[in-house]
Amino acid sequence: MDKPTFTVANRSIKEWVSSLPTLIILLLTIFLSSGEIIHSQLLKIGENTWESYFLLRGAGMVQQPTCNPDPNIDQLTRETVRKRQQESADDPLADVLGTSEVNEDAIRQSLERSRENCRTRWERFQTIEERVTPGVIAFRTVEGGVAKIVSTLGDYKRLLLCLLVLICAATATLGRHHIALRPQRTVKDYLVSTTAQLIANALLLSSAFVYRMEEVAAMESGVRVGHFYLHQFWIAGFAILTASSLYQLIRRPRDLESGGSWGKALLTIPLYTFMALTASAQFLSQGYYHGIAVYLGMMMEMSTLFLNLALYIWIGMMLKQTKLAHLVFDVLRPWKMSPELMAFVVLAVAAIPTAYTGASGIFVIAAGATIYNELIRAGARKQLALAATAMSGSMGVVLRPCLLVVIIAALNKSVTTAELFNSGIKIFILSLVLFFIYSQFARTSPARIAPFSEALPHSLKRLIPLLPYGIVVGTVLVFFSDVLNRHLDEFSAPIILPVMLLAVLFYEKLSRHFLHLFALALIPMLAMSFMDTWNGYQALQSGEIPTGWTTVTLQNHLWGLFWRNVILGGFIVVHYLVAPRMKGNGDTDPHYAPEEGVSEKLEGSLRFSTNETTTHIGALLMLMALSVSTGGIIERSGLMEMLPEAFSSIWIAMTILVVTMVVIGMIMDPYGAVILVNATIAQVAFNNGIDPLHFWMITLVAFELGYLTPPVALNHLLTRQVVGDDEVESAKLHSGSFFRRYEKFLLPIAVMLTALLAVSYLPLMSEGLHQWLFHKIQVAM
Known part of the structure; x- marks a missing residue:
């Protein structure tokens, strides 16, 4: 890692202007997410400490009543009756409308109710004044302050997400960390990639500027526009991104190799750049110049979920700083398992942290290098180790508490998280069993495992x-x-x-x-x-x-x-x-060897994890943001409308939907893809008799397949990033069968494709299997 040439208080400029703001935003997000919990507990403490605290907390805020708590009801009744009679006499239409009669009893009852309300207000005020203490005032100040901060900042979650995306995207741009199919190695790679990013960022800036002009025109015509202030931040942020790309184009790094191929250089263009260029071209052809900015605004509508995803990235980077992955492998090592069996166990264990880190490849970034090295240590061939490392970031997508499942449940009311996770555990077991079967057929050496009497005592001690x-x-x-x-x-x-x-x-x-x-x-x-x-x-x-x-x-x-x-x-x-x-x-x-980028000190660990978090948030959230725009292209293209509302057979409908879902999963980020699928394809499936829970489980498995299938194969790209480009290149084989040469792709594809076909079609053949796999959970009211 290059040491920064200029520092302030032992911190690089990058840490001051990107990592520190990112850390502040993440901490604010945690505070906002936990603010309601904290406030409810403060209210509970107040009620347990002071009787009727809900009443006492109004001390200083409830004004003294101005009404008379003991009026003369008889006198007021006579005065009101006299006034009403005079008004009726002066009204020429009173007899016609039937308002000439004055009901004295009704007037008396109304005045008595007003007196009771007045006395209640006075009693409340006097109770507060008599029972309130300095302790109540002090506690109320803290509790009310928390409530006010939470409610105030809660209105600016969109701004927090906007700032987070732009700050981290600029960091990823300057650090050349955006996700691409190939890393930049040569001068041609750098020129092509940087030029494409410059054009894409300029188009994003233009879209944001045009969108602001459209909103200004709408407001001038009397249309109410929400969150208008965000336009300034988008414009400023995209201007910074454009300037960053221009700066990089002018100042070329010194570590680039000479030569290179123009064709291969195209593969170094970041995926978000491809999406931005494609979306911009499509929207420009339609005269929809601000299309990308509009779909970025749609992303802001789900600001809480995407902020949570940023927190999951931070969780994954902090996990990387711990020794937990090494300690878990120490427990497995005494069993001396064959490589295929070790890969099976690793996938079973890794699914849990994968689910707890958002199932977006974060676990691959956090623990991928450890998984790969430990599998190689166990004797695994490099192709198998790469396959298992990539799969470790996708197997947990159907397990609790995966954020992708939460987004699906949030987008529609036809399924709940409990139902999705209940079905997900069964499908996870199916996928795991399939991996075991395929890996055993693909093994190159006999299966082995140490005797229980020998391995179990050592494993328990570890x-x-x-x-x-x-x-x-x-x-x-x-x-x-x-x-x-x-x-x-x-x-x-x-x-x-x-x-x-x-x-x-x-x-x-x-x-x-x-x-x-x-x-x-x-x-x-x-x-x-x-x-x-x-x-x-x-x-x-x-x-x-x-x-x-x-x-x-x-x-x-x-x-x-x-x-x-x-x-x-x-x-x-x-x-x-x-x-x-x-x-x-x-x-x-424990067997533990410190890795590069992992500190032995707390301060260093927090710095490294936050710095890496900033970079990965920029790379992933920009990819997800432009995935939403890519979904907009598909949505506006009319391709989905070409699908008939009802097919002649549910089998035909299922086949077309499965193929469509796999294609979407291969080219789009799963979070953006879920938004697109929910808006377009889901209703087609429901219209053709496919159960919503069944459909969404198909969607999740199709996306798992998409994580692992070219042309994007996001988890393979992340695996390359953590394992190293040289190590991945060294795993390539130039002889042997087709399967052996491309095992890192074919083994995961075979497993997930079989799982997808089984989940899609077998429930259609058996009603009992359908009910068992997709059990509806009734919630008692």
């Missing part, structure tokens, strides 16, 4: 270094669950996981003694949880089920708490009582 991580992670989970009443799921993962990774880095990089603080915090929380579990058990035995619970749900909840507490308590006991006796045993010493 679990001991993972116990501290279990304690740290468990403390964070229990704190959020029991103190903040927020469980880890697809909605809270972007909030909880960054805190969890920060806690792990504090333990691992700053001081191992932090573990004692986590254990001290965890023990009382577990003790309180055991007491709550016992109280719940007593309620279950007595039949006094709390409101909102049923016998079954309460029983399941108590069992879940019991086993959670037993496991976490076991971690503490084993770590502090058993592990010290095993000190010096080589089985507990």
